[in-house]
Amino acid sequence: xxxxxVVNLSRLQFALTALYHFQFVPLTLGLSFMxxxxxxxxxxxxxxxxxxxxxxWGKLFGINFAIGVATGLTMEFEFxxxxxxxxxxxxxxFGTPLAIEGLMAFFLESxxxxxxxxxxxxxxxxxxxxxxxxxxxxxxxxxxxxxxxxAFMQDPRGASFDPxxxxxxxxxxxxxxxxxxxxxxxxxxxxxxxxxxxxxxxxISSFYLLSRRHREFALRSFRMAALFGLVSTLAVITLGDAAxxxxxxxxxxxxxxxxxxxxxxxxxxxxxxxxxxxxxATRKNLFNFSIGIPYVLTPLVTHTxxxxxxxxxxxxxxxxxxxxxxxxxxxxxxxxxxxxDPNALSRFKFYEPDMGYGFLxxxxxxxxxxxxxxxxxxxxxxxRTARASIPxxxxxxxxxxxxxxxxxxxxxVFAFGAYYSLRNTIEKARWVLHLAMWLIPAPVLVxxxxxxxAENGRQPWSVFGWLPTxxxxxxxxxxxxxxxxxxxxxxxxxxxxxxxxxxxxxxRLGPRGGAARPVPAAGPAALEPGNAARSWQ
Amino acid sequence: MELxxxxxLVWALLLGVLLIGLAxxxxxxxxxxxxxxxxxxxxSERRTALNIIGxxxxxxxxxxxxxxxxxxxxxxxxxxxxxxxxxxxxxxxLFSMILRPVAFEYxxxxxxxxxxxxxxxxxxxxxxxxxxxYGAAFGNVLRxxxxxxxxxxxxxxxxxxxxxxxxxxxxxxxxLSLSLSVQQGGAMLMxxxxxxxxxxxxxxxxxxxxxxxxxxxxxxxxxxxxxGFAYAGPVDPAMASTPLAGPPVVxxxxxxxxxxxxxxxxxxxxxxxxxGMLGAAFSLKANRPTLGWWLGVLAWLxxxxxxxxxxxxxxxxxxxxxxxxxxxxxxxSSAYTLGWMLVFALVFVPAVLAYTSWAFWIMGGKVRTExxxxxxxxx
Numbered sequence: 066x067x068x069x070x071v072v073n074l075s076r077l078q079f080a081l082t083a084l085y086h087f088q089f090v091p092l093t094l095g096l097s098f099m100x101x102x103x104x105x106x107x108x109x110x111x112x113x114x115x116x117x118x119x120x121x122w123g124k125l126f127g128i129n130f131a132i133g134v135a136t137g138l139t140m141e142f143e144f145x146x147x148x149x150x151x152x153x154x155x156x157x158x159f160g161t162p163l164a165i166e167g168l169m170a171f172f173l174e175s176x177x178x179x180x181x182x183x184x185x186x187x188x189x190x191x192x193x194x195x196x197x198x199x200x201x202x203x204x205x206x207x208x209x210x211x212x213x214x215x216a217f218m219q220d221p222r223g224a225s226f227d228p229x230x231x232x233x234x235x236x237x238x239x240x241x242x243x244x245x246x247x248x249x250x251x252x253x254x255x256x257x258x259x260x261x262x263x264x265x266x267x268x269i270s271s272f273y274l275l276s277r278r279h280r281e282f283a284l285r286s287f288r289m290a291a292l293f294g295l296v297s298t299l300a301v302i303t304l305g306d307a308a309x310x311x312x313x314x315x316x317x318x319x320x321x322x323x324x325x326x327x328x329x330x331x332x333x334x335x336x337x338x339x340x341x342x343x344x345x346a347t348r349k350n351l352f353n354f355s356i357g358i359p360y361v362l363t364p365l366v367t368h369t370x371x372x373x374x375x376x377x378x379x380x381x382x383x384x385x386x387x388x389x390x391x392x393x394x395x396x397x398x399x400x401x402x403x404x405x406d407p408n409a410l411s412r413f414k415f416y417e418p419d420m421g422y423g424f425l426x427x428x429x430x431x432x433x434x435x436x437x438x439x440x441x442x443x444x445x446x447x448x449r450t451a452r453a454s455i456p457x458x459x460x461x462x463x464x465x466x467x468x469x470x471x472x473x474x475x476x477x478v479f480a481f482g483a484y485y486s487l488r489n490t491i492e493k494a495r496w497v498l499h500l501a502m503w504l505i506p507a508p509v510l511v512x513x514x515x516x517x518x519a520e521n522g523r524q525p526w527s528v529f530g531w532l533p534t535x536x537x538x539x540x541x542x543x544x545x546x547x548x549x550x551x552x553x554x555x556x557x558x559x560x561x562x563x564x565x566x567x568x569x570x571x572x573r574l575g576p577r578g579g580a581a582r583p584v585p586a587a588g589p590a591a592l593e594p595g596n597a598a599r600s601w602q
Numbered sequence: 603m604e605l606x607x608x609x610x611l612v613w614a615l616l617l618g619v620l621l622i623g624l625a626x627x628x629x630x631x632x633x634x635x636x637x638x639x640x641x642x643x644x645x646s647e648r649r650t651a652l653n654i655i656g657x658x659x660x661x662x663x664x665x666x667x668x669x670x671x672x673x674x675x676x677x678x679x680x681x682x683x684x685x686x687x688x689x690x691x692x693x694x695x696l697f698s699m700i701l702r703p704v705a706f707e708y709x710x711x712x713x714x715x716x717x718x719x720x721x722x723x724x725x726x727x728x729x730x731x732x733x734x735x736y737g738a739a740f741g742n743v744l745r746x747x748x749x750x751x752x753x754x755x756x757x758x759x760x761x762x763x764x765x766x767x768x769x770x771x772x773x774x775x776x777x778l779s780l781s782l783s784v785q786q787g788g789a790m791l792m793x794x795x796x797x798x799x800x801x802x803x804x805x806x807x808x809x810x811x812x813x814x815x816x817x818x819x820x821x822x823x824x825x826x827x828x829x830g831f832a833y834a835g836p837v838d839p840a841m842a843s844t845p846l847a848g849p850p851v852v853x854x855x856x857x858x859x860x861x862x863x864x865x866x867x868x869x870x871x872x873x874x875x876x877x878g879m880l881g882a883a884f885s886l887k888a889n890r891p892t893l894g895w896w897l898g899v900l901a902w903l904x905x906x907x908x909x910x911x912x913x914x915x916x917x918x919x920x921x922x923x924x925x926x927x928x929x930x931x932x933x934x935s936s937a938y939t940l941g942w943m944l945v946f947a948l949v950f951v952p953a954v955l956a957y958t959s960w961a962f963w964i965m966g967g968k969v970r971t972e973x974x975x976x977x978x979x980x981x
């Protein structure tokens with residue numbers, strides 16, 4: 066018997082550790098490229114200010130990078146420690162991109178990051194630049210392989226189930242790597258990282274401009290960041306649209322939840338909902354309230370004017386049929402596993418495409434055993450399973466909308482920033498500076514909403530259509546989970562405290578301050594921007 | 603031999619290489635972390651010690667990550683079962699491993715004694731604890747672990763974690779592993795450090811090497827009498843990878859020596875280990891840190907190799923359901939996966955070794971205390 070509390074705590078732990086880790090990754094992706102760009106300008110023009118820029122942003126990069134690496138370790142091990150069935154079931158496929166990521170990308174990034182920080186005096190200008198580019202390349206390659214792995218969970222390709230080993234076996238490397246889902250996710254996610262990096266640099270530069278310090282440094286950093294951010298945000302929005310279309314094609318339940326579609330759409334007039342309050346219990350919007358823009362949804366999602374998008378009601382009916390088949394598939398598989406009966410195997414083969422839905426039904430079967438389902442309760446098991454095949458609509462709908470809304474806000478801020486910066490009047494446009502400064506953490510939070518959209522929308526599956534999350538967890542006791550959750554909570558809280566403290570301190574010290582002398586004894590006074598600023602000027 | 607069986611065998615060897623790489627490179631950094639408070643009596647000495655491995659700890663740590671990733675990809679059932687079964691210690695290992703990068707990056711960024719002292723203790727914990735756990739994991743696997751599988755491949759744990767946390771043989775292996783890492787870390791400190799760090803590192807590294815040799819001999823004798831595992835009949839190495847339908851396995855005392863009895867040449871492996879430990883101790887004593895460092899690698903090779911040879915083909919035997927013991931033959935990935943992974947390993951492992959060596963060469967030479975204090979990016 067699987068204990069639902071343990072599964073939920075395992076999910077909580079994974080979600081919290083992944084979200085936590087993902088606070089630091091986008092900044093690494095973005096800052097590494099921005100540093101490479103700054104250093105390129107330094108090598109080409111020979112102007113020392115660009116070296117100063119590379120060094121200063123590199124210092125903040127380092128503070129962020131360390132904690133990103135540290136929390137990434139958790140992710141690599143958590144599949145094994147908390148998702149044993151998942152690891153067994155798809156390890157043959159899923160392990161490969163993870164291992165390749167380590168071999169191809171992580172080694173590159175981590176070995177050269179040491180040289181990047183310590184090698185300034187030992188390497189020539191060009192060699193050091195190459196090292197910086199290798200760090201950026203490594204971190205982006207790392208994202209590529211991780212997202213290939215993640216795409217397999219969303220849209221499993223390149224593998225098939227083998228009843229002899231009771232797991233999915235790898236059958237096509239090409240199909241895994243060139244999965245359209247993986248490509249769409251990779252470009253969207255990594256460029257979202259560039260947006261985070263750009264906003265970080267632009268925001269801190271704005272802070273200097275507002276407090277009239279490090280003027281030349283800040284103006285140059287600001288311009289680079291604004292242009293980089295503008296291009297990146299445009300790309301993220303376009304590529305996000307491509308990612309959404311992939312959801313429509315391969316994860317209809319995710320798309321329906323994202324758009325809050327209780328019923329199948331009527332093209333072409335169907336509005337794109339802007340504000341509604343989906344209620345998962347009653348399966349309609351609160352007060353039946355919804356504001357939307359007509360004629361937008363169909364072309365937005367399907368890229369046509371006449372294709373209907375299936376709604377949740379229709380998807381549940383489809384799921385119900387698959388659940389009935391799936392129960393037969395799992396029962397046959399179980400019999401084959403126990404007796405080796407070839408008839409059971411051929412029966413399983415017949416129902417195989419729906420096997421995952423059979424596993425999904427186990428949770429609602431009497432004593433979690435499909436064999437104990439009687440004709441009296443089969444209807445209820447099927448209905449409950451079909452209902453469970455839909456992700457939480459409220460969470461999906463709103464995390465998606467928050468992400469999109471902020472994407473457009475960033476676009477506006479970067480556009481104005483770039484405009485005023487290119488006209489050399491940015492110091493007068495103080496509202497842009499204020500906005501950019503306050504928005505520093507926003508792209509990171511929005512990236513987290515993107516992660517929630519992607520992963521909440523995948524539920525109730527660990528591997529979409531094949532392995533339910535409920536079955537995927539390790540069979541731990543409650544005590545184990547409390548132990549690890551408490552540990553993570555304490556450690557991670559300490560880390561984020563130390564991280565923010567150092568980030569604020571070094572950002573406030575500014576480029577020359579951080580470089581010339583060690584930091585004075587830290588006290589609350591150092592956190593006052595005025596004090597730190599005065600002491601370094 | 604069928605291709606699939608050869609692939610499994612190759613990956614078992616590669617797993618060994620990875621574990622040795624991990625032990626050498628991560629172990630070295632852990633050794634420095636453990637010794638930090640002993641070789642550095644004041645802040646500037648400690649900073650110097652940290653900056654000796656400063657440019658490399660991050661790259662070295664990837665061996666640890668890759669170790670996890672490669673076990674996941676090449677032996678998924680082993681990954682799922684061992685990481686979950688050893689949950690409490692794996693989580694402790696993780697906690698200490700994630701403490702370390704943060705300690706490196708944050709320790710010297712604030713000039714306050716309490717802040718730095720706190721991180722120095724973090725280095726001790728995050729250096730010593732993982733190495734003890736690493737060694738203890740080998741010890742526990744040698745003793746066998748209580749687990750079984752249900753029909754769908756889900757593992758179930760049959761033993762409380764107290765059992766593998768507090769058992770004398772595992773603790774012995776843990777201390778052995780810690781000693782080897784102190785020896786390796788000491789060698790590195792000698793390579794790039796000057797007096798007084800050099801002399802203190804030498805003091806501890808030489809003693810650690812001798813202790814390791816002693817523990818290795820005791821452990822070897824212990825293993826000879828310990829309950830081991832063996833397949834009761836012939837096994838098809840190319841069998842489908844599932845622990846559910848394996849041939850019967852027997853448990854008997856002394857079974858871990860079967861491979862040595864069958865192929866006496868294999869005794870060279872533990873001999874190499876012992877030679878490595880004692881040789882390293884002598885070389886370090888004789889002020890030959892480079893030689894000592896490489897003999898330290900040999901020591902790890904001998905230690906991990908001995909475990910591998912003794913257990914082969916088993917990876918993680920089950921005491922409660924011996925026939926479901928995980929072995930190289932029944933816990934591996936499909937031939938397709940192993941083949942692709944081999945292609946990537948053949949291309950990238952040499953590349954990694956090449957640029958890692960280059961990085962060490964670029965950063966070679968003594969690390970001077972005055973320079974550390976001046977440099978902007980020092981730890």
